[in-house]
Amino acid sequence: MLLFNTAAADVFYKKQKTCPHCHSEHFSLSNHSKVLRFSILPIIPLSINYQHQCDACGYTSAVSWYSLPPLELASFIKYFIGLVLIVYILTKAILGIHEQADNEIRYLNEPKKFDTYFVYSDKFTGEPKRINNLKVAQLVEFDDKSMTFRVANYTYKYNKDIEIAMRTSMLVQDDYFSSKTMTFTKQQVKQFYEDNSIYKIMRPELYSLYGGFVMHPPKPKPLYAGVKLDKHNQQGITYFKDGQFKEAMESFTLSAKGGYSWGQLNLGQMYRDGQGTEINNEKAAYWLNKATLQGNPKAKIELAELCLSYDCSKLDTQ
Known part of the structure; x- marks a missing residue:
């Protein structure tokens, strides 16, 4: 099939009538129009040619386009589908060129x-x-x-x-x-x-x-940075698990004095429970309060429980 070609058009309105020549009921509208097409897509009609034709005797009579049935006239739009698409594509292209030019001016100015x-x-x-x-x-x-x-x-x-x-x-x-x-x-x-x-x-x-x-995207931020670990606190946890409470106490003390909230929490708990040292609620409350002030959620709970049995009114909570 040629890329551009012509073809006969189909008739939309096919109601049978009585033939004036042989009086049969096979007298109907036929379409002999020629349409320019792109492949199978109609672009524009080259000629409009309608006839009434009898399938029984072959009698034909010409039909002017303005006397066609309304439904057949309405179907004329099918002949211009390709033309409408061409106009649409050209319009989009022209508007795109103007939009690109406007954008380029804006990029220069801004x-x-x-x-x-x-x-x-x-x-x-x-x-x-x-x-x-x-x-x-x-x-x-x-x-x-x-x-x-x-x-x-x-x-x-x-x-x-x-x-x-x-x-x-x-x-x-x-x-x-x-x-x-x-x-x-x-x-x-x-x-x-x-x-x-x-x-x-x-x-x-x-x-x-x-x-x-065309440019390197920024490096993504880590989804979860995690808790920053303190080596003294980690060492204290290891000692604690092994039952070496005095060594754990020393490591937690180094961590707590270094300002690490989890080390302060662990040291406060050891003073409260008397592990590695004698029970000392004053020091326990002091270190638990230090951790709480840094926003440690567990220390806040532990301090609240301790204050039920110990007077925490002297603590600096600011």
């Missing part, structure tokens, strides 16, 4: 780091003109008066080659951009754009263009 510029190498960098004359420049610094770019080490012959480089995330490779930067005044950059030395400007979305990374 720059952001990593805005990506498509440039002609000879005009933008002053290098000799070559067959492969297209390059990528990326904005890395700017202020009210100047803009600083890093320029690609790679050159391209066609714009599609740049798009492929972006799709494959080549721009984040260590050797893609030169270590040297180029600084221009904002007026110079605007002049580059006006004389087409810069022929396209794009702003990355989610660190990417054309589906590939």
Whole structure:
């Protein structure tokens, strides 16, 4: 089937009538119109030709389009489906071009780091003109008066080659951009754009263009940083599990005096329970209160229970 072709159209309204020639009931509307199509998609009618035709005797009579039944007239829209699609696509393309141009002006006036510029190498960098004359420049610094770019080490012959480089995330490779930067005044950059030395400007979305990374995304924060462990407290826990309470007491004391809330909690519990030392509720309350003031949730509970049997009114709770 040819890409563009013509074909006869079908009739929508097929009600049978009485043939005026042979009086049979096989007299119906037939459509001999020609329609230009793209593959099977109708674009526009080339001719409108309707007839009444008798299947019994072959008698035909011409029918003007304005005398067609309303349902058949309403079906004319099918002839223009392709044309409507073409107009829609062209309109979208034209609007897209204007939108891109408006965005580029905005990017020039309101720059952001990593805005990506498509440039002609000879005009933008002053290098000799070559067959492969297209390059990528990326904005890395700017202020009210100047803009600083890093320029690609790679050159391209066609714009599609740049798009492929972006799709494959080549721009984040260590050797893609030169270590040297180029600084221009904002007026110079605007002049580059006006004389087409810069022929396209794009702003990355989610660190990417054309589906590939053009800048390194920030490293994600750890989902859970965990509790910062203190070596003295950890050693004290080991001693405690082994029943070496005096050694545990010494380790917890070092941890507590170092300001570690869990060490303060453990030391307070040992004073309360008399493990590794004599029972001393005053010191127990002191260290449990220290841990509570640092926001240790377990120390808060332990202190509240201790204060049921010990006067904690003298504690500094601020």
